[in-house]
Amino acid sequence: MELFQAVTSRRSIRKFKKDPVPEALIREILDAARWSPSWGNTQPWEIVVVSGESLERLRRANQQRILDKAIPEPDTPMPGIWPETLKRRYTEVGKRVLTSLQIAREDREARDRYTADMFAFFDAPCLLLFLVDKTLxxxxxxxxxxxxxxxxxxxxxxxxxxxxxxxxxxSYPDAIREIVPIPEGRAVIIGAALGYPEQDAPINRFVRERATPDEFTTWVR
Ligand SMILES: Cc1cc2nc3c(=O)[nH]c(=O)nc-3n(C[C@H](O)[C@H](O)[C@H](O)COP(=O)(O)O)c2cc1C
Structure with a gap:
């Protein structure tokens, strides 16, 4: 795939096929991804590929936490306050997700079901977890x-x-640590759900927005 096309057509996938992702394909992707730049070539990332029964257990545990309304305690705290423009953008994407699923704003139950689905990693057959050493x-x-x-x-x-x-x-690294062997002294930074996309699912097709370069660029000559 041509690089510009790859960058502009990549989008977040929130409905996956059941098909497992071949390990060889994940290995090929990680073998190329290791050429990413890093400070002083330190390559501080550690990646855990979770699938199979471990992922099913993690899915259930993470989902149960949100159903129990447990307070999230991520290793990297989430900001509580956002500047207005940024808040408007994330509210908008939330609206588009719900609209694509034909969930009305006032339908609390359907929204909760969607949230539960999200905390079950949208049923993806694989989850990549990105860790770093806590001392960094x-x-x-x-x-x-x-x-x-x-x-x-x-x-x-x-x-x-x-x-x-x-x-x-x-959001619930305690649930992750119960199921996935996270080495001592590592922070769990972020996860990425991975799988084959359900291309026709409206949640994978809604129109996305971006600011134009003129909105975020200053040219100094
Ligand atoms: C650090 C980070 C955390 C994110 N967390 C979530 C998440 O918990 N749930 C979700 O549905 N999308 C999540 N996203 C996806 C963003 O909503 C998405 O990247 C953004 O709306 C832009 O859409 P696009 O990726 O389809 O271009 C996250 C993205 C980033 C970069």
Whole structure:
């Protein structure tokens, strides 16, 4: 796939086919993703590929936490306050997701079902977890994780798979640690659901928005 096309056509996938992702394909993707840049070539990322029975257990545990209204305690705290423009954007994407599923704003039960589905990683057959050593400066490590994560998502897309980067997958790291052997001293930064996309599902097809370059670029000559 041509690179510009890959970047602009990659999108978050929230409905997956049941088909498992061949291990060889994940290995090929990770083998290319390791060429991502990092501070001083430190390559601080560690990736855990979760599938099979372990993923089913994690799915249930993570979903149960949200159904129990457990307070999320991610290893990297989520900001509570957002500037107005940014808040408008994430509210808008939430609306588009619900509209694509024909869920009315006031339908609390349907919205809760959607949230439960999200905390079950949209039933994806695979979940990639990205870890870093807790002793690292988190700010810099996040840049490196961001680089490898986006590279992986593009490669995933280039191979006809789909991904959804998911804060919801790491909201309850205690659930992850119960099921997945996370080495001592590692922070679980982010997860990405991975699988074959249900191409025709409206949730994978709604129109996305982006600011134009003029809205975020200043040219200094
Ligand atoms: C750090 C991060 C966390 C995210 N967490 C979630 C999540 O928990 N649930 C979800 O449905 N999408 C999540 N997303 C996906 C974003 O909503 C998505 O990237 C954004 O709306 C832009 O849409 P696109 O990826 O389809 O272009 C996350 C994305 C990032 C980068």
């Amino acid at each position: 400066s988190r700010e810099y490590a996040m840049l490196d994780i961001g680089a490898v994560l986006q590279t992986a998502c593009l490669l995933i897309h280039a191979r006809g798979l789909g991904s959804c980067i998911m804060a919801a997958s790491v």
